[in-house]
Amino acid sequence: MERDGAILWLTGLSGAGKTTISQQLEHKLRERDRPVELLDGDAIRQNLSKGLGFSREDRDTNVRRVGYVANLLSRNGVIVIVSLISPYRSVRDELRATLNNFVEVYINAPLEVCEARDVKGLYAKARSGQIKSFTGIDDPYEAPLSPDITCHTAAETVDESVTKIMTWLESAGY
Ligand code: ADP
Numbered sequence: 001m002e003r004d005g006a007i008l009w010l011t012g013l014s015g016a017g018k019t020t021i022s023q024q025l026e027h028k029l030r031e032r033d034r035p036v037e038l039l040d041g042d043a044i045r046q047n048l049s050k051g052l053g054f055s056r057e058d059r060d061t062n063v064r065r066v067g068y069v070a071n072l073l074s075r076n077g078v079i080v081i082v083s084l085i086s087p088y089r090s091v092r093d094e095l096r097a098t099l100n101n102f103v104e105v106y107i108n109a110p111l112e113v114c115e116a117r118d119v120k121g122l123y124a125k126a127r128s129g130q131i132k133s134f135t136g137i138d139d140p141y142e143a144p145l146s147p148d149i150t151c152h153t154a155a156e157t158v159d160e161s162v163t164k165i166m167t168w169l170e171s172a173g174y
Contacts, residue, residue, distance in 0.1 A: 002077045003034075003077060003174070004077070004101055004173075004174060005035075005073065005074035005075060005076060005077045005078045005079055005080065005101060006074055006079050006080070006101040006102075006103055006169070006174050007067075007070045007071070007074045007080045007082060007095075007099060007101060007102045007103060008022075008025070008079065008080065008081045008082065008103050008105055008165065008169075009070075009082045009084070009086070009092070009095070009102060009103060009104050009105060010022055010081065010082060010083050010084070010105045010107050011084065011085065011086045011087075011092060011104065011105070011106060011107065011144065011147075012085065012106060012107030012108060012109070012141075013085065013107075013109065013111060013114045013135060013136045013141055014085060014114060014119075014120070014122055014123070014134075014135060014136065015109070015113075015114035015115070015117045015118060015119050015120075015122075015123070016107040016108065016109040016114055016153055017107050017109060017151065017153035017158070017161065018041075018083040018084070018085075018107045019040060019042075019083050020158055021083075021107060021151060021153075021158060021161050021162055021165070022038055022040065022081045022082075022083040023038070024158060024159075024162045025081055025162050025165055025166070026038050026081055028162060028166055029079055034079050035077055035078045035079065036078065036079045036080075036081065037073050037078050037079075037080050037081070038080075038081045038083065039066055039069065039070060039080060039081070039082045039083070039084070040083045040084075041062075041066075041083055041084040041085060044062065044065075044066055044084070045062070048065055048066070048069065049061070049062045049065055049066075053133075054132075054133040054134075054139065055133070056088065059086075059087065059088065059091075060088060060091045062084075063084065063086045063088070063091045063092070063095070064091065064094075064095075066082055066084060067095040067098075067099060070082055070099070071099050071100075074099075074100070074101055075100065079169075079174070085135050085141070087135050087139065087140060087141045087142060088140075088142055089142040089143075089144065089145070092104065092144065101174075103148045103149065103168075103169075103172075104144050104147045104148050104149075105147060105148065105149045105150075105151065105165060106143065106144045106147035106149070106150045106151070107151050107153060107161075108143070108150050108151065108152050108153065109152070109153045109154045110154060111136045113153075113154045114136065115136075122134065123136075123137065126138065148168065149164060149165055149168050151164060151165070
């Protein structure tokens with residue numbers, strides 16, 4: 001019998017570790033022969049959501065589109081890993097309420113840590129005003145109130161964070 005798919009929705013600040021964790025997670029799931037697909041925010045904005053900006057409305061539209069695609073895949077047994085800042089609580093809660101097997105994973109690192117990492121140099125640009133509406137700097141991030149899983153990436157290794165998610169999936173029967 002085909003096993004249930006799931007939507008692993010990784011939310012968190014830029015630089016918190018969403019991409020790093022999702023890539024390792026994808027690798028681990030493939031090793032176990034699970035059908036898996038990764039929907040990464042940066043790639044999504046270059047195709048599915050090309051033309052959308054960073055207003056609240058556009059961000060929410062982006063989140064709903066990704067949720068729609070994730071649902072098409074997960075209902076066919078795919079484990080979908082979504083890596084998206086998705087800063088607004090209400091639209092995440094809307095997805096949680098409407099999609100089956102939606103798993104909210106909070107990739108949690110303090111802003112200071114994310115900014116010190118500045119993986120893509122975006123915080124420096126946001127601080128100097130070259131980028132506007134940057135989450136954590138001049139745009140809000142609303143942390144999940146009751147995520148299914150939280151990875152504290154300033155305190156855990158990547159391996160520990162990935163293992164935590166894998167263990168959760170197993171114990172939840174996925
Ligand atoms: P995001 O996709 O959330 O913007 P990235 O994955 O691109 O973040 O960057 C996160 C950075 O933090 C990487 O350089 C990664 O190596 C580092 N890091 C340190 N500890 C962890 C951890 N436990 N989980 C994920 N990333 C971590």
